[in-house]
Amino acid sequence: MAERRLSYGAGAPHAVLLLGCFTIAGWAAFFASGQASLWRMGVWFVGSAVAHDWVLFPIYAGVDRLLRRATRADRPDRIAVLNHIRVPALGAALLFLVFLPGILDLRGGTYEAATGQHRVSYAIRWLWVSGALFLLSFVVLAIRRARRR
Known part of the structure; x- marks a missing residue:
């Protein structure tokens, strides 16, 4: 039986570096905005991700599919x-x-x-x-x- 690894593909040093970058970015956002604004920023971030994934992506993927057909790509x-x-x-x-x-x-x-x-x-x-x-x-x-x- 093959050993199964939990990895995202780029290796441990890269994952540690990314985790450090996300930690610094989160600390900077928290420090710059204060606790009251942090909640609003989180809601805005989640809302924009949902709006992109559920609304914008299907629209521009559909338009791209139509363009591929129209230009015979x-x-x-x-x-x-x-x-x-x-x-x-x-x-x-x-x-x-x-x-x-x-x-x-x-x-x-x-x-x-x-x-x-x-x-x-x-x-x-x-x-x-x-x-x-x-x-x-x-x-x-x-x-x-x-x-x-």
Whole structure:
């Protein structure tokens, strides 16, 4: 009978290093936020993990499956097209998440007090940057295809 090991695959030194990093990160979060905020941070973290795993992942996995079918990515020459759609879409999605309050105008009254500037919606700017990402990606794809020919 083969001996069964409980391991995650990278070895004991790596596991000890990771455990130390998580301990330091947890201590820093606890020290920086205080006990009352620590509960709220934990709820936010668990909520965001659940929202990602149960809502966002099925959505973007489904969209990726549709893109694979639409671009016929089963052929090697079509994989580049799929990746030239994925990369700017990922950039646009990450920018949307980072600037979500500004894009949806969810900022409170503290913005103007803190910056001295009037609130400006980031929606148009986000659309311009996202469009520029897709345009740049398709220009790079066109250059790559022209060089191949």
